[in-house]
Amino acid sequence: MATESLSDRREHVRSIGVTSFAALLGIGAAIASSIITGDAAPATAATDTRALLIVVGTIVLQFPLIQALGIYGDDEFGVKHYLFITLMTFSLWFITWGILLTTEYTG
Numbered sequence: 001m002a003t004e005s006l007s008d009r010r011e012h013v014r015s016i017g018v019t020s021f022a023a024l025l026g027i028g029a030a031i032a033s034s035i036i037t038g039d040a041a042p043a044t045a046a047t048d049t050r051a052l053l054i055v056v057g058t059i060v061l062q063f064p065l066i067q068a069l070g071i072y073g074d075d076e077f078g079v080k081h082y083l084f085i086t087l088m089t090f091s092l093w094f095i096t097w098g099i100l101l102t103t104e105y106t107g
Contacts, residue, residue: 014071018066018071018072018081018084018085021062021065021066022062022084022085022089022092023088023092025061026055026089026091026092027092027093028058029055029058029093029097030092030093030096031096031100032054033050033051033054033055033093033097033100034097034100036048036050036051036054037050042101042102046101051097055093058089058093059086059089059090062085062089063077063082063085066085
């Protein structure tokens with residue numbers, strides 16, 4: 001019984017870590033997108049491809065980082081994890097960057 005609760009707790013802490021990591025990098029990508037497109041009007045900045053490249057680069061960069069940090073082993077990191085990290089990072093980037101564009105934050 002004690003082994004199961006320890007394993008469940010370890011899995012829970014790992015899940016919180018991955019979620020926090022993806023969320024923070026999504027917010028960071030939004031701030032970087034805002035800085036890169038800061039000199040343009042919000043409507044023009046929203047269509048700038050460089051901002052999308054920043055979030056895609058952030059998503060792709062996370063996968064080797066998570067494996068290098070040893071959060072997941074090679075056999076544990078599957079399609080579900082890739083999709084979750086992609087969704088979390090993109091969602092936080094999209095929401096944060098939308099707020100920054102609305103408030104006309106220029107960094």
